[in-house]
Amino acid sequence: MLPIVRYPRFAEKFLPGxxxxxxxxxxxxxxxxxxxxxxxxxxxxxxxxxxFMGRNDQSALNHWxxxxxxxxEKPDRARKAMFLNFFRAMRxxxxxxxxxxxxxxxxxxxxxxxxxxxxxxxxxxxxxxQLVTSELxxxxxxxxxxxxxxxxDEGQPDFKTKQELFRxxxxxxxxxxxxxxxxxxxxxxFNRKNVECVEEAGRDWVAGCKSNRxxxxxxxxxxxxxYIEDVPRSKHREVTIRTEKGERRLWAYAKNxxxxx
Numbered sequence: 001m002l003p004i005v006r007y008p009r010f011a012e013k014f015l016p017g018x019x020x021x022x023x024x025x026x027x028x029x030x031x032x033x034x035x036x037x038x039x040x041x042x043x044x045x046x047x048x049x050x051x052f053m054g055r056n057d058q059s060a061l062n063h064w065x066x067x068x069x070x071x072x073e074k075p076d077r078a079r080k081a082m083f084l085n086f087f088r089a090m091r092x093x094x095x096x097x098x099x100x101x102x103x104x105x106x107x108x109x110x111x112x113x114x115x116x117x118x119x120x121x122x123x124x125x126x127x128x129x130q131l132v133t134s135e136l137x138x139x140x141x142x143x144x145x146x147x148x149x150x151x152x153d154e155g156q157p158d159f160k161t162k163q164e165l166f167r168x169x170x171x172x173x174x175x176x177x178x179x180x181x182x183x184x185x186x187x188x189x190f191n192r193k194n195v196e197c198v199e200e201a202g203r204d205w206v207a208g209c210k211s212n213r214x215x216x217x218x219x220x221x222x223x224x225x226x227y228i229e230d231v232p233r234s235k236h237r238e239v240t241i242r243t244e245k246g247e248r249r250l251w252a253y254a255k256n257x258x259x260x261x
Contacts, residue, residue: 003053007031008039017082021074029064030075080176083136083143087179095180096137097173097203099166099189101150104129115152132165134173136180146172163189167197174201182206214260221260228253 007015011034015027022030036048045062064070105128106114117130130150136143148165160168166189173180182204185194190207198205211225236251 004035004039004051005053007035010038011035014079014082017078018075021078022070025060026064026068026070029061032061033065080145080178083145084177090138094138095178097145097170097178097180097183098135098137099132099169099183099185101130101132101162101188104131113149113151117152130162132162132169134169136173136178138179145169145178163191163194166194170194170197170201170203174203216258216260 011031014034015031018027018030032052033048036051040047040051045065046058048058048061050058103117103119103126105119105126107127108114109127111129113129114127115130116125116127118124119126119128131147132150133147134145136145146169148160148168150162150165151159153159166185170183180203183198183206185205185207187208187210190209195205195207209224211228212223214221214223215227217227231253233251236253239250239252241248241250
């Protein structure tokens with residue numbers, strides 16, 4: 001691979017917002033680290049250092065990553081401040097906060113925070129970091145906001161479930177002023193505490209729901225799947241949704257119900 005002689009355009013636009021966070025040498029290390037993570041496959045300290053023209057000894061970058069006293073919270077606050085400035089100019093009205101979990105696969109068993117997790121996309125247990133993430137979607141724009149590392153319960157005093165991490169991310173986004181009108185979650189995160197958290201933040205929510213969940217009807221509790229079988233087709237209405245692949249036609253039925261649990 002040819003040596004890198006300048007930073008990519010996305011990094012050059014981002015760096016001025018961090019001038020008050022890092023010293024000039026630290027900002028250089030950050031820029032090189034960010035560039036290498038995005039454009040190169042070898043993401044080791046030595047690999048990053050070797051990628052650039054006019055490089056210093058790799059120990060300087062290694063020291064900045066492992067022993068330097070800078071706080072990861074400060075560049076994160078600066079990043080969100082840049083987001084908010086962008087949003088003020090954009091004036092979005094219908095932002096959606098998407099909260100979900102994902103697994104970053106790893107091979108080293110001694111990496112900090114790594115553990116065995118079930119990966120539903122592969123149908124097996126894998127080694128990796130499990131992250132609960134939040135992402136803002138506005139029209140065709142998608143921006144990653146935050147993440148929380150989920151650590152399996154091994155008796156640690158600060159253990160938090162993925163449901164608790166979900167609520168932390170929602171509150172974080174609301175507290176810093178991220179412009180979202182609703183939260184989207186899948187069936188795993190659809191429960192009373194999470195819904196109450198979203199509503200306390202003054203936002204709406206959309207969630208997936210298992211068909212075996214119980215709802216209260218005049219005749220007693222029944223499953224959603226049993227109830228929907230008795231809803232006549234005439235009660236449904238046609239809805240057209242625009243997607244990247246074109247328009248989709250769906251049939252929708254809406255009803256306010258009391259749901260168990």
